[in-house]
Amino acid sequence: MKSVQSILQLQRDIAVCTQCAPDLPAGPRPVVQFSATSRILIIGQAPGSRVHASGIPFDDPSGDRLREWTGLAADEFYDATRVAIMPMGFCYPGKGPSGDLPPRRECAPLWHEAILRVLPADRLTLLVGSYAQAHYLGGRAGATMTEIVQDFRRFGPNVFPLPHPSWRVVGWMRRNPWFEAELLPELRRAVRGRLG
Secondary structure (H helix, E strand, C coil): CCCHHHHHHHHHHHHCCCCCHHHCCCCCCCCCECCCCCCEEEECCCCCHHHHHHCCCCCCHHHHHHHHHHCCCHHHHCCCCCEEECCCCCCCCCEECCEECCCCCCHHHHHHHHHHHHCCCCCEEEEECHHHHHHHHCCCCCCCHHHHHHCHHHHCCCEEEECCCCCCHHHHHHHCCHHHHHHHHHHHHHHHHHHC
């Protein structure tokens, strides 16, 4: 386990990162939370404009939906001693023609491994959205996000692939009732099991 000083230094280093500054229209503002005791890890996409403004991860309707899915109250979700939040891109990437741009590619190779080394080995990992799933599940070339999420049991009790909880997921959930009927109860049990 890393020392408190080394974890604090890692958090400080991330907070002042400017690696992608020239490519970030709103400027750098890394949004991440973790500690040496975070037994739940949420790997999402990238902060949106609202999260960029507040500096609070999932501080938007997507976060409300994700908290509902997991059964986590806001005070649990934002308690870094319990929950780590490590997006694929730590800063708001800006707007594209059909929504936010993809997460910057620099963050994962630059910071993820260092954060993962800090976290407990027996953590529960939620892979939220196709970017996190592509990076961490690999080997599923050609599989759709729906196929990956529907096959959630294949990844064992410590990993749950989830769709991105944006407003677009509402229609997807109607078309895929197994998500609420099968996956969410297992996800909530796993979350409660990690929190004790």
